[in-house]
Amino acid sequence: QQQVKQSPQSLIVQKGGISIINCAYENTAFDYFPWYQQFPGKGPALLIAIRPDVSEKKEGRFTISFNKSAKQFSLHIMDSQPGDSATYFCAASSADKIIFGKGTRLHILP
Amino acid sequence: GAVVSQHPSWVICKSGTSVKIECRSLDFQATTMFWYRQFPKQSLMLMATSNEGSKATYEQGVEKDKFLINHASLTLSTLTVTSAHPEDSSFYICSARDRNRPNYGYTFGSGTRLTVV
Numbered sequence: 001q002q003q004v005k006q007s008p009q010s011l012i013v014q015k016g017g018i019s020i021i022n023c024a025y026e027n028t029a030f031d032y033f034p035w036y037q038q039f040p041g042k043g044p045a046l047l048i049a050i051r052p053d054v055s056e057k058k059e060g061r062f063t064i065s066f067n068k069s070a071k072q073f074s075l076h077i078m079d080s081q082p083g084d085s086a087t088y089f090c091a092a093s094s095a096d097k098i099i100f101g102k103g104t105r106l107h108i109l110p
Numbered sequence: 111g112a113v114v115s116q117h118p119s120w121v122i123c124k125s126g127t128s129v130k131i132e133c134r135s136l137d138f139q140a141t142t143m144f145w146y147r148q149f150p151k152q153s154l155m156l157m158a159t160s161n162e163g164s165k166a167t168y169e170q171g172v173e174k175d176k177f178l179i180n181h182a183s184l185t186l187s188t189l190t191v192t193s194a195h196p197e198d199s200s201f202y203i204c205s206a207r208d209r210n211r212p213n214y215g216y217t218f219g220s221g222t223r224l225t226v227v
Contacts (some may be wrong), residue, residue, distance in 0.1 A: 041201075044154070046216075
């Protein structure tokens, strides 16, 4: 019930391509779904987040798609750049808890 | 935006000594702070939840006598690794949530790389 399943574990994308990372959750009590970006040796930084009352949120090249009935959400990175190479974590949170996916290591080929 | 400062960013200590890591919320008050441990190429593992003015809540398998947590104010939580051993070497990260904006996610510190030799 508390798991957040994230896939793929690693992803290689050509520069300019679209990177897609998927997550699924089980607990319907979660009401906030953030994505974090982490570079080596640094703490995770909030990238973009969505609430279950909307199906999509876009900020620049980053888009979250949210499917409440399927309990799934995904991150799309458009026009992927080498600087986007990092580990991405999805998460699901409620008032007192946040659960992270296991992460996706994204590598953008120059 | 919300900023969490974590200090030190890296530390090397000898086996048997203790190390203190600080986590400060710079521009907001945090009644709750969280401490994570991260192994290379792995996700964040929640160690404990630090509550201002009360005892921390530890996750199963985390030794509370080894990882002492103190949350003495609304802007500061500390994690002390006592009698450190090489197996305690890891990346430790704190996060905090703004008490006035509890639905806006968690802000992470920059992490502390602990190496025990």
